[in-house]
Amino acid sequence: MKTQFFVAKFDQKLQERWGEVMEEKKQCKGCGGALPFVIGFVAAVIAGWVLFPDLIYSKKTQPVRFSHKIHQEQGMECSSCHTFREDGSYAGIPTNEKCAECHADIVGSDPAEKVYVEQYAQKGKEVPWLIYQYQPDNVIFSHKAHESLECTSCHPDMAKNDTPPVYYENRLSGYSKQTMKMWKCERCHAENGVSNACHVCHK
Amino acid sequence: MGLDRRGFVKIVMGGVAGTLFTPVIWQGLDDTSIWSQNWGWIPRLNKGEVKATSALSKLCPAGCAVKVKTVGGLPFAVVGNKDNTMSKGGVCPVCAGGAQLMYSPARVKSPMKKVGEGKYEAIKWEDAEALLLEKLTPLKGQEGKIAAISGDETGTANEVLSALLAGLGSSAFYVMPGEMFTAGKGVKLMGGSGQPGFDIEGADLVLMVGADALDSWGTTVANQKAFAAARPTGKEAAAQYVYAGPILNNTASVCDKFVPVPPTATAAFCLALANALINAGAVSSASDFAEYKALAAKFTAEEFEKTTGLKPEVLADLVARFKAAKAPLVIAGASFGQGAGALDFVAAASLNVLLGRVGQKGGMTLLPAAPKAIATATDRENAKDAASFLASVATGKATPGALLIYEANPAFALPQPAEMAKAMGNIAFKVSFSTYMDETAALADLILPAPHPYERYDDAMNPYGVAKPTYLAGKPVVAKPVMDCKDPMDVLLAAAGKLGLSLGAETYADAVKAKAKAVGADFDALAAGGAWTGEPKSGSLNLGAAALAKAPSAKLDDKTVAFAPVTKLAYGTANLATPPANTLVVRDTELLGKDLFVQMNAATAKKLGVANGAKVKLTAGSGEVKALVHVNEGVAAGTAAMLLGFGHSAWDEYTKGKGDNIYKILTVSDEAGTGLKVWAGSTVTVAKI
Numbered sequence: 057m058k059t060q061f062f063v064a065k066f067d068q069k070l071q072e073r074w075g076e077v078m079e080e081k082k083q084c085k086g087c088g089g090a091l092p093f094v095i096g097f098v099a100a101v102i103a104g105w106v107l108f109p110d111l112i113y114s115k116k117t118q119p120v121r122f123s124h125k126i127h128q129e130q131g132m133e134c135s136s137c138h139t140f141r142e143d144g145s146y147a148g149i150p151t152n153e154k155c156a157e158c159h160a161d162i163v164g165s166d167p168a169e170k171v172y173v174e175q176y177a178q179k180g181k182e183v184p185w186l187i188y189q190y191q192p193d194n195v196i197f198s199h200k201a202h203e204s205l206e207c208t209s210c211h212p213d214m215a216k217n218d219t220p221p222v223y224y225e226n227r228l229s230g231y232s233k234q235t236m237k238m239w240k241c242e243r244c245h246a247e248n249g250v251s252n253a254c255h256v257c258h259k
Numbered sequence: 260m261g262l263d264r265r266g267f268v269k270i271v272m273g274g275v276a277g278t279l280f281t282p283v284i285w286q287g288l289d290d291t292s293i294w295s296q297n298w299g300w301i302p303r304l305n306k307g308e309v310k311a312t313s314a315l316s317k318l319c320p321a322g323c324a325v326k327v328k329t330v331g332g333l334p335f336a337v338v339g340n341k342d343n344t345m346s347k348g349g350v351c352p353v354c355a356g357g358a359q360l361m362y363s364p365a366r367v368k369s370p371m372k373k374v375g376e377g378k379y380e381a382i383k384w385e386d387a388e389a390l391l392l393e394k395l396t397p398l399k400g401q402e403g404k405i406a407a408i409s410g411d412e413t414g415t416a417n418e419v420l421s422a423l424l425a426g427l428g429s430s431a432f433y434v435m436p437g438e439m440f441t442a443g444k445g446v447k448l449m450g451g452s453g454q455p456g457f458d459i460e461g462a463d464l465v466l467m468v469g470a471d472a473l474d475s476w477g478t479t480v481a482n483q484k485a486f487a488a489a490r491p492t493g494k495e496a497a498a499q500y501v502y503a504g505p506i507l508n509n510t511a512s513v514c515d516k517f518v519p520v521p522p523t524a525t526a527a528f529c530l531a532l533a534n535a536l537i538n539a540g541a542v543s544s545a546s547d548f549a550e551y552k553a554l555a556a557k558f559t560a561e562e563f564e565k566t567t568g569l570k571p572e573v574l575a576d577l578v579a580r581f582k583a584a585k586a587p588l589v590i591a592g593a594s595f596g597q598g599a600g601a602l603d604f605v606a607a608a609s610l611n612v613l614l615g616r617v618g619q620k621g622g623m624t625l626l627p628a629a630p631k632a633i634a635t636a637t638d639r640e641n642a643k644d645a646a647s648f649l650a651s652v653a654t655g656k657a658t659p660g661a662l663l664i665y666e667a668n669p670a671f672a673l674p675q676p677a678e679m680a681k682a683m684g685n686i687a688f689k690v691s692f693s694t695y696m697d698e699t700a701a702l703a704d705l706i707l708p709a710p711h712p713y714e715r716y717d718d719a720m721n722p723y724g725v726a727k728p729t730y731l732a733g734k735p736v737v738a739k740p741v742m743d744c745k746d747p748m749d750v751l752l753a754a755a756g757k758l759g760l761s762l763g764a765e766t767y768a769d770a771v772k773a774k775a776k777a778v779g780a781d782f783d784a785l786a787a788g789g790a791w792t793g794e795p796k797s798g799s800l801n802l803g804a805a806a807l808a809k810a811p812s813a814k815l816d817d818k819t820v821a822f823a824p825v826t827k828l829a830y831g832t833a834n835l836a837t838p839p840a841n842t843l844v845v846r847d848t849e850l851l852g853k854d855l856f857v858q859m860n861a862a863t864a865k866k867l868g869v870a871n872g873a874k875v876k877l878t879a880g881s882g883e884v885k886a887l888v889h890v891n892e893g894v895a896a897g898t899a900a901m902l903l904g905f906g907h908s909a910w911d912e913y914t915k916g917k918g919d920n921i922y923k924i925l926t927v928s929d930e931a932g933t934g935l936k937v938w939a940g941s942t943v944t945v946a947k948i
Binding site: 091100112143 | 304
């Protein structure tokens, strides 16, 4: 008897709720159809392509406004500063030792040079340059093995650059936006018939 | 048109669907995976140019001429220097870990002042130097009130220290015990003067009596190179090597013959061999030959068997080897590099005199006193030993008000270290100039961090064992020390200036350069990895018969055995605990967990009533050490051997509390005839627990 009573009570409650739902449905007729979905979709697409890149990367500027253009106009080559060492390893960005060959003292009138000489060279402090294409420690990249390629095959052409480009740092990974991903390495290797075995780059 | 719940849900669904067509999720996942590989605690490589810079690595007692490999200016590895005539590309197991030791957790990071029992606070250098000056100033001009202990055998720092003390009116300059000290005394007993040298390279038979020459004695790396050159792979050996000592150690294991001689029977072994050689026709023109011959005659084959436990055939074999050799050499030394009496040295060195090998190629040489950089410094020959000094402090005979401790760890590396530490407690102001937080630094009132060898100027004059006068020097490899440290000698030279003294050098670099100039060497060439060598002096020695007549013999009972401390350079030195990387090579039969092993042969174990693996207690004097028994047939008869250098109470997690410090059971006695404090040849009582 007790069970029948509860079943009847539950059935009554269900009927009432169903009625409310049908009522809401009647009231909602014509309140958007697929439009809200489309709005949400478009908004997300715009946010994902337009806002997200700005949010995920922070913008940083180099500690010294280094002008590649001025140095190139002096007749310098990329290899004048970005040299290979005697052991074949690549020096990358030059240290004070190299820069101070010309800039131990102020030689021009550019305020950026003054910043470099006074704040770094004369204090014996290395400039904490932001490396656009910094690779993690587990990547062993040999510039010597890629010497036959043009620098601009992988790096942006900096020769005409008067102000260093903005450095976009990924807020999550900490790497630069320009850091070359593994798939790019693999694609080039594959296209040129070079092995893509793990040990080629990861020792 | 309002936005109801249903409409909101539709927008969200649309947003989720739209997001799938943007980089948000895909790049987010990719970036998250990269982020997860870059935790803050993962070490980062220091990128930059890889260089190899010459350096003098004085982590081992002899000092290795090495190349320190750096990347972007930071050391990361040490390799041998092939251009150096001493090390010839070799490197000892301590210096091999030199780069890692720069970053050791045991390093003293900044000046520290004691503020309570076992409590220190970091202070600024100017405050530390002011405190040092404040404590030294009232003691100026009082003999013995300012004392110094040096653990550096070869550096010009000793000249700075002793000259500073002399300038302040004190002659209390002491050195930690080493072979160099006792050998110098031994040479005097043989009527000579100067530091003895041993031309291993030129010998065709090398008998090492106690001296662990291929592992921990003398210029180990140079000795190993000489050994390797004389025994080229696949070719006939040009020299034979024989080791006579208490245990089949690393040296003995590569020799042609190992003669197990108990540490209490070193002199008896040598005199028995002398007797056998004389019987085989050896004669000497030394003035005391007759006396020596009569003394040696007492050490008959029977006496030899009784004192060493060896059969007389061993003597016959050795005599045959000596007779066949054209350039034999006997090297005298304690099996653990210190604590031997001068008489043990005389007994072994007298064999060189007997065989006419003094001053000969491949023989024993005498080195002239090196010119000094600071005229008022104490001559090395006149150095006094730190063990005697601390014994005097304990009894109140010496009452210094300040003690300067340089590169020494007397609270660990002297016999009965608890007594030594207690004696140090009688000194009101103790300054430890130390790179690492060792047991002595932990007792000091002021700890002044010293630079690591690759962060400082330093030199090494005549490392013990070299056959010719030899001088090495080095300068810092790095531009800036890893810790906030200053060269101890720079600190003391600055203090000297403020106390009104002029020692002729403002910095230690000046003193080292002055030393190089005095020696006649080019400092720059030395700093670039070179070595300066001179010529040994001429002069002869007698056989030391008068001194040897007083040589004592140990009395052993059923529960007492000769005690042989064993050193392995890889496990550290008197000044350095086992480098972390080297803990991997400590065997399970040497240290198991925190238990050290005592090694003895089966006959000795049977005599003592102990079995392999048994836990025993070794006692001597007021000291006691617990250990596990390891039965090893490579140990001499009636001898218990244990490794030295364990049981630290300071240092780092890699060494602290591992094993026990066997200095606790080394007993000091006064050597008859010389008055030297000796502890090689100690005896211990072994009991099962």
